Amino acid sequence: MDTDISHFQSIPWVSALLRDPEFTNRAIPSRTVKETTEDAFYARTLNSPETIKACLMQYRIPESSSSASSGSNTTSSTPNVTELRTFFTLGSDMNGYPGTLHGGMVATLLDECTGLLLMARGDVADNTTRSDNNLHSVPVTAYLNTKFRRPVPTPGTIVVYTKLVEVSESKKWKIQADVLDHKGRVLATGESLFVRTKAKI
Numbered sequence: 001m002d003t004d005i006s007h008f009q010s011i012p013w014v015s016a017l018l019r020d021p022e023f024t025n026r027a028i029p030s031r032t033v034k035e036t037t038e039d040a041f042y043a044r045t046l047n048s049p050e051t052i053k054a055c056l057m058q059y060r061i062p063e064s065s066s067s068a069s070s071g072s073n074t075t076s077s078t079p080n081v082t083e084l085r086t087f088f089t090l091g092s093d094m095n096g097y098p099g100t101l102h103g104g105m106v107a108t109l110l111d112e113c114t115g116l117l118l119m120a121r122g123d124v125a126d127n128t129t130r131s132d133n134n135l136h137s138v139p140v141t142a143y144l145n146t147k148f149r150r151p152v153p154t155p156g157t158i159v160v161y162t163k164l165v166e167v168s169e170s171k172k173w174k175i176q177a178d179v180l181d182h183k184g185r186v187l188a189t190g191e192s193l194f195v196r197t198k199a200k201i
Contacts, residue, residue, distance in 0.1 A: 001027040007054040008087055011157055013182045023058040023085065029119055030112065031055060042112065050093035057086045059120050081120045082164040086113045089157045101152035106179065110190030111144050113160040114175040118194060123170065139173065139194040150187045152179060158187065171196050 005025065008014040018025070030039040031047065046052045062080035088109065096102035118124050118139055152158060159180050166174040172195050179188040 001025070001056070004054045004056045007089065008056055008157075011089075014087055014157060014159070017085070017087075017159070018056075018058070020058075023060050026057050026059060026120065028055055028057050028086070028116065030116070046094075048091070048093070050091035053089040053091055055086065055088045057084060057116055057120070059084050078120060079122055081117070084113065084117050084120060084160075084162040086116060086160045086162065087157060088160070090152070090154045092154045095154055097151070099151075099153055101154050103146075103148060106148065106152055106188045107144060107146045107190070109158075109160060109179065110146060110177045110188065111141055111192065113162045113177050114144070114190065114192040114194065115139075115141070117162045117164060117175055118173060121164075123173065137196060139196055142193040142195045144190055144192045147189045148187075149189065150181075150185060152187045153181070157182065165191075 005018070008018060017023075028042075030042040032039065033043045034040075042052070059078065059081045060083040062078065062082070090101060092099070094102055094105045096104075115124070124139060160177055161180065162175060162177040164173065165176050166172075172193065175192050175194065177190045177192070178186050181187055
């Protein structure tokens with residue numbers, strides 16, 4: 001995570017957001033290579049200078065949190081978290097049109113960031129406890145409604161703002177996410193519903 005922090009601190013508009021005392025940094029769990037091959041898409045396939053060179057997640061510190069200080073939180077969950085922002089520096093090997101991120105990859109980023117919010121909250125069990133036998137209890141994407149507002153330029157850096165909209169009995173989560181550029185323009189939006197697979201959609 002330190003390498004990613006250094007990278008983003010060198011980008012003025014991101015560096016300003018990293019100094020926001022209302023947010024704290026956290027490593028992205030899906031960026032770590034695991035023996036089970038879980039998260040291999042983000043940890044391996046999309047982990048290169050030509051795909052996603054760097055990424056970093058921050059969550060807004062809940063008012064009820066006793067750890068209301070900036071810094072890094074790499075392991076523990078924070079159940080009251082309702083808002084994330086995730087920074088990505090994108091290369092050109094995920095392009096659809098020249099200099100433009102493929103629309104499927106835009107949706108992938110929205111899906112990842114909405115899932116990261118559940119991980120930050122602790123709604124997804126730690127990966128060390130998951131196996132093929134208990135995946136029925138893990139929240140999965142039931143739908144992701146995506147709207148493309150503007151092209152996402154590459155190479156370049158974007159931020160995805162993610163916010164919890166509604167929770168139902170720890171079985172269903174509605175989440176909103178927006179992709180923004182360095183000028184604060186909305187490039188894409190996503191509305192997702194996550195469910196535990198035993199829950200009715």
